[in-house]
Amino acid sequence: MNFADLSNLALRGLMRRPVRTFLTILGIVVAVASMVVFLSLGEGFRRALGDQIGNIGPDIQIQLAGSDSSSVFGSPIPDVPVENVARFETLKTELGIRQVIPYLLTARGNFSGSGYVILAYPFENTKLTDVYPNMKLSAGRWVLPTEANEKVAVVGAQAAKTAKLGLGDELRLSRTDRYKVVGLLEKGEGFTDSAIFLPFQSLSKTLAVQGKATGIALKLNDASDARAVANDLNKRFEGELKAQTQGDVVQVLDRAIAIGDAFRFGISLIALIVGGLAVANTVMMGVYERTKEFGVIRAIGAKPSFVFQLVVWESLLMALLGGVGGIFVGWLGTLAVNFAVRDLISVEIAQITFRLAGLAIGVATVLGLLSGLLPARTASRLVITQALGRN
Amino acid sequence: MIILQATDISKVYPSGESSVTALNHLSIGFEAGKITAIVGPSGSGKSTLLNLLAGFDRPSSGSVSHQGIDITGMPETNLASYRLAHFGFIFQNYNLVSILNAQENVELPLSLASVPKAKRNSISSEILKRVGLGKRTTHYPNQLSGGEQQRVAIARALATNPSVLFADEPTGNLDTTTGTGILELLTEPMEGSQNRTLILITHDMEVAARANQIVRIRDGKLEA
Known part of the structure; x- marks a missing residue:
């Protein structure tokens, strides 16, 4: 049959x-x-x-050795001493590091619909587009290098919606600290959409974590060297700091x-x-x-x-x-x-x-x-x- | 010429601690092209004999051969193919496949034999016409009367043009008039076909009277 x-x-x-x-x-x-x-x-x-791994930005992220390896962005409490930035600055030429960027990261709200992420970068020497090349403004302006100590914010499209923020509104992070929204981002993909970007120094004071960072991001001249540079850094700072590439992050x-x-x-x-x-x-x-x-x-x-x-x-x-x-x-x-x-x-x-x-x-x-x-x-x-x- | 030969066959069924002998060292030959009626009282071993001759079951001892080929020791797969190629079966309860219509029932052995669809259709249509069901081809068994179902069963048995046709009480469930019609149909293909042998089991002596040979069985043995 x-x-x-x-x-x-x-x-x-x-x-x-x-x-x-x-x-x-x-x-x-x-x-x-x-x-x-x-x-x-x-x-x-x-x-x-x-989709997002390119938007995470840095080729290498530095965190404290022994911090929670399952956390991509580092420990929930900023614990990386900022003075380490200078140590990496000295290795720039030797290891082909283009930029050393300390950052702070904290989350607000939860999955009730009001959650967003706060990311802070030192805008005195860093542009958001250095870290996120595809990012675009829909209204307002970027944070200026002169506003490193000001309470200003650039807000992602989804975060603006969930935190009910418009251009010129104020984001209240504590009883005394209010950040003025100077720029709104175009809707994009992924977590940057749900992020609010603040100056590093200002947020350090607001969170009372001066001198500490959640992590340090390294941009390399040649991103394909990331693995070798990370290995080198892990040897140099063994037991003190750990370097993770995007690949490591993806792997984790x-x-x-x-x-x-x-x-x-x-x-x-x-x-x-x-x-x-x-x-x-x-x-x-x-x-x-x-x-x-x-x-x-x-x-x-x-x-x-x-x-x-x-x-x-x-x-x-x-x-x-x-x-x-x-x-x-x-x-x-x-x-x-x-x-x-x-x-x-x-x-x-x-x-x-x-x-x-x-x-x-x-x-x-x-x-x-x-x-x-x-x-x-x-x-x-x-x-x-x-x-x-x-x- | 003997086409089917049973030689010294016995069939013993276990029954608890003891056993029941259904056939006891029975030998019989069936001539090609002849009609043989096997008669005997209930429990005499008629159906057991037919099961062994048709290859549905294997004897406890002895052998059955068809056209000189011993079918007793054939592996199950080969025996199935052998039945498909050489034997046709008609049961008292018709035993049509309920999910298939009349034509599909007739075509079933042909599709098992991998006959192409077009050829299957032409064979089944032709045979159904011959048994008087040319206009009932798409009817399912539950839409057919007992007599019609038995006609479909006969058509199915004839579809592969077998050399031996086995019929177990083919008119047992039918009224006299319908039974007579079925019997005429069954004996009709014999005319002009020198090679087809019909072996039928019956209680009905009128049915048996149409046979060329009557074999009587009692207690698993041939009666003298």
Whole structure:
């Protein structure tokens, strides 16, 4: 029997009990959709990471040795002494360092919708476009080099929305410290959209962390030297400071995402196993109900392997239909997730990639195969005379 | 010429601690192109004999050969192919596949034999016409009467042009008039076909009377 006839027969077999088949496929749809939504979060983070890594700016970031390695931007409390800037300045020529930029980073609010990030740079010798080349103003102006000690701010589009700030408004960071918004940024991608940029010295005073930085960013003459320069710096400042390249940052983030993926896959695995058992149950019931029919097919000349293929194909068809449906429902789920968090962060947190869709179809295929094996074995080993009730 | 030969076959079924002998050292040959009726009381071993002759089951001892080929020791896969190529079956309960319509039921053995679709269609249409169901080809078994279902079953059995046709109580579930029609249909393909052998099991002596040879079985043995 050719593949088309086999498929036709398998489909007819499934349509014999359409409600049961539909409910079983629905179970697979739910299981695969939950897996797709869970794992799409990792894919979204990963893609956002790829998009944003260029915007993080520095080729190398310096933090205190022993600080939390899982934090990309350094310790939550600024702890890197600013006098280290001078040490790197002396290495500029030797190591090909173009710019040494200390920065402060702090977060305000949370995921209630009012969250934003505050980043401070020494504007006396640094332009924001040095760090973020693609950044553009939509209104107002940049912070001037003469305003290093002034309370002025340039605000990202999303941050302006969440903090309800317009040009000329004031951002209140403490009872006495209010920062005047002098520039608004064009809407871009990623976390800079949710950031407010302040002068380093001013924020140091506001936070009472004078002499400390969250980290020190290094721009190199040739970004491709980053790994070698970071290795050199790690040797020179061993036990004191650590240098991380963008690649390291990506690696750390990717590892964190991978751990998250494994965790989420573990959760969705439960749903997948339940879905698989539902398929196995449906197929097995179908086999028991059609014992006589399989006996007839075998009697008129079907080989045991034909019956085996027929049952496995029925199981696979259900799982594959469930897989495709699961990807579609999962895609709807990611739209819902992205819609829900759109006002919180300007990154599409959930994304379905070809890799994820492929994984979903692969998992559904394996599920279908495994679920169909036992019923198929049972069906192919039927004794004809017993199946026909002839002895 | 003997086309199908059973030689000293026995079939013993285990039954708890003991065993039941359904066939006891039975030998019989079937001539090509002839109709043989196997008759006997219930439990005499008629169906067991047909199961062994058709290759549905294997004897506990002895052998069955078709056209000189021993089918008793054939691996299951080869035996299935052999049945498909050489044997046709008609059951008392028709045993049509409920998800397939009349034409698809007739085409089932042909698709198992990988006959191209166009050829399958022409063969099945032709045979269904011959059994009087040319206008019922798209009907499903539950839309057909008992007599019509048995006609479809006969068409299915004839589709592969088998050399031996086995029929187990083919009229057992039908009223007299319908049964007579079915019987005429069953015996009709024999005319002009010197090679097709029909082996049928029946309780009905009127049915048996149409056979060239009547074989009586009692307690798993041939009656003298």
